[in-house]
Amino acid sequence: MIDKTAIVSLKAQIGNNVTIGPFSIIYDNVEIGDNTEIASYCEIGVPSELSNQKKLRIGENSIIRSHSVFYESSTFGNKLITGHRVTVREHTNAGENLQIGTLTDIQGDCNIGNFVRLHSNVHIGKMSQISDFVWIYPYCVLTNDPHPPSETLKGVCINRFAVIATMSVILPGVVIGEGALIGAHSMVNKNAEANMIYSGNPATKIGPTSRIKLSDGSRKAAYPWINHFMRGYPKEVLNQWKLI
Amino acid sequence: MIDKTAIVSLKAQIGNNVTIGPFSIIYDNVEIGDNTEIASYCEIGVPSELSNQKKLRIGENSIIRSHSVFYESSTFGNKLITGHRVTVREHTNAGENLQIGTLTDIQGDCNIGNFVRLHSNVHIGKMSQISDFVWIYPYCVLTNDPHPPSETLKGVCINRFAVIATMSVILPGVVIGEGALIGAHSMVNKNAEANMIYSGNPATKIGPTSRIKLSDGSRKAAYPWINHFMRGYPKEVLNQWKLI
Amino acid sequence: MIDKTAIVSLKAQIGNNVTIGPFSIIYDNVEIGDNTEIASYCEIGVPSELSNQKKLRIGENSIIRSHSVFYESSTFGNKLITGHRVTVREHTNAGENLQIGTLTDIQGDCNIGNFVRLHSNVHIGKMSQISDFVWIYPYCVLTNDPHPPSETLKGVCINRFAVIATMSVILPGVVIGEGALIGAHSMVNKNAEANMIYSGNPATKIGPTSRIKLSDGSRKAAYPWINHFMRGYPKEVLNQWKLI
Numbered sequence: 001m002i003d004k005t006a007i008v009s010l011k012a013q014i015g016n017n018v019t020i021g022p023f024s025i026i027y028d029n030v031e032i033g034d035n036t037e038i039a040s041y042c043e044i045g046v047p048s049e050l051s052n053q054k055k056l057r058i059g060e061n062s063i064i065r066s067h068s069v070f071y072e073s074s075t076f077g078n079k080l081i082t083g084h085r086v087t088v089r090e091h092t093n094a095g096e097n098l099q100i101g102t103l104t105d106i107q108g109d110c111n112i113g114n115f116v117r118l119h120s121n122v123h124i125g126k127m128s129q130i131s132d133f134v135w136i137y138p139y140c141v142l143t144n145d146p147h148p149p150s151e152t153l154k155g156v157c158i159n160r161f162a163v164i165a166t167m168s169v170i171l172p173g174v175v176i177g178e179g180a181l182i183g184a185h186s187m188v189n190k191n192a193e194a195n196m197i198y199s200g201n202p203a204t205k206i207g208p209t210s211r212i213k214l215s216d217g218s219r220k221a222a223y224p225w226i227n228h229f230m231r232g233y234p235k236e237v238l239n240q241w242k243l244i
Numbered sequence: 245m246i247d248k249t250a251i252v253s254l255k256a257q258i259g260n261n262v263t264i265g266p267f268s269i270i271y272d273n274v275e276i277g278d279n280t281e282i283a284s285y286c287e288i289g290v291p292s293e294l295s296n297q298k299k300l301r302i303g304e305n306s307i308i309r310s311h312s313v314f315y316e317s318s319t320f321g322n323k324l325i326t327g328h329r330v331t332v333r334e335h336t337n338a339g340e341n342l343q344i345g346t347l348t349d350i351q352g353d354c355n356i357g358n359f360v361r362l363h364s365n366v367h368i369g370k371m372s373q374i375s376d377f378v379w380i381y382p383y384c385v386l387t388n389d390p391h392p393p394s395e396t397l398k399g400v401c402i403n404r405f406a407v408i409a410t411m412s413v414i415l416p417g418v419v420i421g422e423g424a425l426i427g428a429h430s431m432v433n434k435n436a437e438a439n440m441i442y443s444g445n446p447a448t449k450i451g452p453t454s455r456i457k458l459s460d461g462s463r464k465a466a467y468p469w470i471n472h473f474m475r476g477y478p479k480e481v482l483n484q485w486k487l488i
Numbered sequence: 489m490i491d492k493t494a495i496v497s498l499k500a501q502i503g504n505n506v507t508i509g510p511f512s513i514i515y516d517n518v519e520i521g522d523n524t525e526i527a528s529y530c531e532i533g534v535p536s537e538l539s540n541q542k543k544l545r546i547g548e549n550s551i552i553r554s555h556s557v558f559y560e561s562s563t564f565g566n567k568l569i570t571g572h573r574v575t576v577r578e579h580t581n582a583g584e585n586l587q588i589g590t591l592t593d594i595q596g597d598c599n600i601g602n603f604v605r606l607h608s609n610v611h612i613g614k615m616s617q618i619s620d621f622v623w624i625y626p627y628c629v630l631t632n633d634p635h636p637p638s639e640t641l642k643g644v645c646i647n648r649f650a651v652i653a654t655m656s657v658i659l660p661g662v663v664i665g666e667g668a669l670i671g672a673h674s675m676v677n678k679n680a681e682a683n684m685i686y687s688g689n690p691a692t693k694i695g696p697t698s699r700i701k702l703s704d705g706s707r708k709a710a711y712p713w714i715n716h717f718m719r720g721y722p723k724e725v726l727n728q729w730k731l732i
Contacts, residue, residue, distance in 0.1 A: 005249075005251075005493075007493075007510055022251055022267075022269055023267050023285075023510075023511050023529075025510055025528060040269060040287060041267075041285055041311075041511075041529055041555075043528060043554055046554075066287055066290075066313060067285070067311060067313070067329070067529075067555060067573075069554060069555070069572050083331075084313050084331055085311075085329060085331075085555070085573060087571075087572055087573075087590050087591075102331050102349055103331075103347065103349065103591065105590055105591065105608050105609065105626075107608075117393070120349050120351075120367060121349065121365075121367065121609075123608060123609065123626050123627065123654075135392060135393055137387075137392060138349075138367050138385055139367065139383060139385055139627060139655075141626055141627055141654050141655055143625075143653075143654055143672065146703045147700050147702065147703065147710035147711070147713070148623060148625060148651055148653060148713075149605070149623055149651070149713055149717045150702070150703075150710065150713065150716065150717055151716075151717065151719065152702070152703050152704060154703070163392055163393070165387075165392060166367075166385050166387055166413055167383075167385055167411070167413045167431075167655070169654055169655045169672050169673045171672060184385075184387065184413050184415060184431060185413045185431035185445055187655075187672060187673035200445065201445050201673055201688065201689050212391050214391065214394070214396070215390045215391065215394075215396050215398070216396060222390075222391035222394065223391070225391070225392075225393055225394065228394065228395075229393045229394055229395065231395065249493075249495075266495055266511075266513055267511050267529075284513060284531060285511075285529055285555075310531055310534075310557060311529070311555060311557070311573070327575075328557050328575055329555075329573060329575075346575050346593055347575075347591065347593065361637070364593050364595075364611060365593065365609075365611065379636060379637055381631075381636060382593075382611050382629055383611065383627065383629055407636055407637070409631075409636060410611075410629050410631055410657055411627075411629055411655070411657045411675075428631065428657050428659060428675060429657045429675035429689055444689065445689050456635050458635065458638070458640070459634045459635065459638075459640050459642070460640060466635035466638065467635070469635070469636075469637055469638065472638065472639075473637045473638055473639065475639065
């Protein structure tokens with residue numbers, strides 16, 4: 001299960017049935033849950049002066065794809081799935097069923113809920129707060145410095161079910177409301193109300209998300225998206241959604 | 245020719261005079277053409293449940309630079325050249341002389357013509373159709389989901405000789421006409437006519453591409469670009485262009 | 489100090505107390521200063537036909553994080569610090585105390601001053617000129633081709649103390665004045681005056697940078713930023729700043 005070219009610290013706590021691919025490095029201060037798969041060229045638990053010696057914890061049944069780098073001191077629930085070349089810095093606290101796309105860069109000191117979907121090449125600045133069931137698409141940036149460079153960090157807060165479409169920037173301290181939709185290529189400099197569409201540079205309020213219809217000709221509303229998109233969510237979650 | 249630290253499956257079909265760099269991994273279901281060079285830390289033919297067991301085929305005289313990841317089931321013509329850390333997912337079908345820049349991420353299920361130039365850090369969404377001689381510059385995104393997240397994918401179609409300048413997003417289902425030019429930092433939400441310039445967020449029609457003059461003081465039109473840019477194209481192509 | 493899995497050319501000139509991590513490759517034409525640390529999976533001094541056989545020189549007390557690729561023929565002063573997966577192509581000439589963030593791609597043929605800060609995922613086009621104390625934030629692109637594709641390259645020039653906020657594109661040949669601030673998600677197609685704010689697509693002049701106040705409630709101006717942000721600069725620099 002552990003490739004013979006991998007370098008695995010004897011101090012690392014490795015669960016049952018864990019796979020570690022060729023040329024990967026597992027450092028000392030790491031706990032990996034059962035049935036998790038670490039692919040090739042990964043560095044898991046990179047030591048850091050910023051870690052306060054906190055362990056890196058990766059839950060059970062996770063998949064970390066090749067060339068990814070995780071520092072010590074972060075925590076991930078079960079069923080984490082990553083793409084390739086993911087970077088996760090110190091003190092990232094994430095729930096279960098997180099997906100992190102290829103090239104995504106999580107800068108640390110942030111909280112991420114359950115069932116969050118970060119697509120390829122997303123940049124999560126420090127102090128970000130991301131709730132359950134949020135989707136963030138490629139090349140989006142969550143910022144944190146109101147007048148860069150400075151020592152002031154004001155994280156972005158994204159409430160549950162919100163969707164941030166590709167190439168959008170969220171300015172420091174902005175709150176994105178529950179179920180809000182940020183259109184592609186937007187620059188969001190004010191708070192976004194729940195279940196509203198915002199778009200443009202700077203982003204302006206376009207109207208309620210329910211205005212967008214499914215493109216299948218059915219004339220049904222495309223939002224809230226939980227009414228038609230269920231792939232990958234377990235029964236418990238779908239039952240929970242029915243109560244909303 | 246095959247570095248002693250590389251891990252090469254005995255089942256892989258490797259052509260004559262193929263070079264494989266240190267710490268690279270070649271999986272089973274792979275066919276690599278003659279004179280091709282695979283640099284270091286590459287994964288070639290990553291197994292996937294989505295591949296239908298189709299082989300990864302890489303043509304002759306190709307160069308794949310370091311840290312790149314190619315899944316099984318894609319096909320590339322001869323003379324593929326990539327930068328570093330390229331990702332290519334399942335069922336990408338590409339012609340000859342494709343160039344893929346550093347960090348570019350091709351999500352699979354797409355068709356790419358001959359002599360296409362993808363610069364660094366381009367994101368090609370699933371279902372994209374890219375014709376011959378197209379240029380796409382850094383940080384461009386070809387999207388596909390009209391109301392994310394959903395099960396509906398409408399790919400972007402880019403016709404031959406079109407140029408997409410840096411940091412532009414093309415929305416789902418949009419068709420970019422032959423020889424059209426999309427200005428830098430644009431958000432394209434409607435079809436673009438052939439040989440026209442579009443720019444802005446959202447992009448609007450600015451006028452014919454022939455309006456842009458070469459910056460060398462010659463007052464010649466900069467478009468169609470094939471009238472002045474010929475680097476790297478073989479004689480057959482240049483002769484073909486003369487007939488257009 | 490040199491991991492046993494690293495591949496280090498006997499021709500490379502390696503200073504005292506240099507660390508080289510697992511699976512890294514040091515090529516022939518390289519000079520690495522004392523006390524420098526090269527992490528895992530790095531390629532240092534990749535041979536290139538474009539190098540004129542010029543050496544890659546990396547100064548003393550530097551840190552190059554994992555999965556980074558440096559070609560031969562570039563020069564870096566002391567105290568270079570990089571993130572992960574950095575790419576540096578041929579003929580990049582940089583001063584001291586440069587920081588290059590994760591995924592940043594420097595295309596070569598460029599000059600970079602002292603104490604420059606390039607954050608994650610910045611794209612520095614060829615012919616760029618970047619002065620001392622410049623900050624460039626994630627997903628910014630410095631372009632160079634006025635009518636792509638062409639053989640004409642007009643680099644961007646960024647003067648000292650200027651700040652380019654995230655997701656901004658600077659068009660070819662544009663000059664950014666000393667201490668200017670480019671707002672997030674901007675497309676800059678004209679020169680920017682010193683100590684002025686520019687923002688939008690296309691970017692327009694908003695007013696003097698001194699108009700922006702610190703968000704700590706102090707009512708002090710946030711710019712020039714050297715009046716309040718001093719982390720990581722040595723005493724000599726702070727003394728030099730007092731004379732400005």
